[in-house]
Amino acid sequence: MTMPRQDSETIRALRGLEDGRSSVRLRAALAVGSHPDPRFVDKLVERCGIEPEFFVRDMLTWALTRHPVSMTLPELLREVRSEHPQARSQALHTLSKIGDRQAWPAITRALLTDADDEVARTAWRAAVVLVPEGEESGLAAVLATQLGRGEHETQLSLSRALVALGEVVVPILRTAAAAPDRRVRTHALATEGLLRDPDAGFEFAVEEAKRVVALGGADREGR
Template structure:
């Protein structure tokens, strides 16, 4: 249960989060989530943007989910709009864990196409969690603009997000498989395969997708000319080779 915050407890949390040891910071965030107080939220959100340790950042997200969404969501939306790269990525991730529908306001086309891979990947995951009913097809169309982007991990994140949209992504992926650049088409085909068989490994899907796209792009064999002999007869009109 959230209680009122005393200036002393908020100051103590701020000092603890500046400790040089990650284990000390982890314990401080754990305590803040175990005994949440309204005055902790600003401090926790601010720390998300500068905390270097992955496990502490993950605990910061957990601690924020322990506080009322009415307090956390507005601050997280502000971070997505104006924070540093790390702050934006972590705020998006936290919004997905909070799960409040108001978090959908952070999922703009600009953030889904953000040039920073960490921000974009967090946005893709968050979008699939928060997408309202009826908006799935539009989200899939926006995500499809990112097909072929980045390296393996970035593409895997996008494929998982699109697969999470289920049937809403199928038509978009089918069209993307036949149009645009080669890498985007390969990515679309690989994602369609994952949609049909979630147990297939991503690398295997990409390997098979490359083969499929190569076959799609292969030139058709030249048609035989009007003077060419029928394919089931030898060139001399049927003379046997043993004569």
């Protein structure tokens, strides 16, 4: 008995997602996204959690966004609780791309303060996309607990998330700018500088913040 063409193509695509060659996996993810099918959702989510290549992961996320939210959302919400950091991170990334605010309750404080920098960074980006109107201040307060964390890229990600929330973050940043920890003070001042002048760039804002902290904050604008 000859297998129906659709079933044959589905099996081929599913096998392609597990191929040892990244180029084959990329083409398979493109094919799956081009022809959405509920049978693909579980495999796409699973592959997101273990796929080693960035470009393939991005295509997997795109493929998931092509499927109905009613099918993808439950799977992704389970995945953000995975014990594997990549699975949590990629699920959060996909939720941010889908942009459905039903996912907001899944963006917990535990994820926003995750010990894994990549998970935390992705949670920050997702939170800014998904936060309901009126809850920005609460989100900003949680994000501010991470000021001073990590190296340049992590700090830049946090500053961008805070800046995206707008003026609501100003009083929170000014409180953090008086914190005992020098790294927290510097990061808070740099973020406020970036909020005032986004075109100046983060590196300039950090250098200016370091200068102000070194001088004890005496010449800080607005203080």
